Amino acid sequence: MYSDRLLGTIRTTIVQHIPREAGITKIEFEGPRIVLYCADPIFLMKRADETIKRIAKLIKKRIEVRPDPKVRLNEERAKEIIKKIVPEEAEITDIYFNEETGEVEIEAMKPGYVIGKNAVLRMKIFEATLWRPRILRKPPIESKVVREIRDYFRTKATERRRFLGDVGQKIHRDVFFKEARV
Structure with missing residues (x-):
């Protein structure tokens, strides 16, 4: 193929x-x-x-x-390290780990404090835990729609990765038609 x-x-x-x-x-x-x-x-x-x-x-x-x-740290240890690195002013509400992509979603009221100046804290989190941080803003007003969409993405991570793998195979497959006309 x-x-x-x-x-x-x-x-x-x-x-x-x-x-x-x-x-x-x-x-x-x-x-x-x-x-x-x-x-x-x-x-x-x-x-x-x-x-x-x-x-x-x-x-x-x-x-x-x-x-x-x-090589990634386990979730419990990574959560402890993230809470030590990020200042209290960020007001972290939730931390979710996505095993499929190796990302950690850090949901905070003030995401700028999690990222840090020139993304220093973001890189520090990555170096300490080997999980790629994905910083999300917590909605100021509790939103059922936002929460359910984020939960849906988390639960369907395996299917999404499999789908993207199939799409990648199809994108890079051989050309069906050698001529411009069908």
């Missing part, structure tokens, strides 16, 4: 250009993006300007770097 060959060529390109210290464990399509799972994502994030951008230009695809699930 064409998408398998394309993924193979993309894998070889990525492996050739990324240093071994990053510890790439898995490469897969997720919709139009390519997701890299690595054992040391901090190494890649600090060198992201040169390495990831160069590879994205070479393969002409968007690249997303995620920590391998084995």
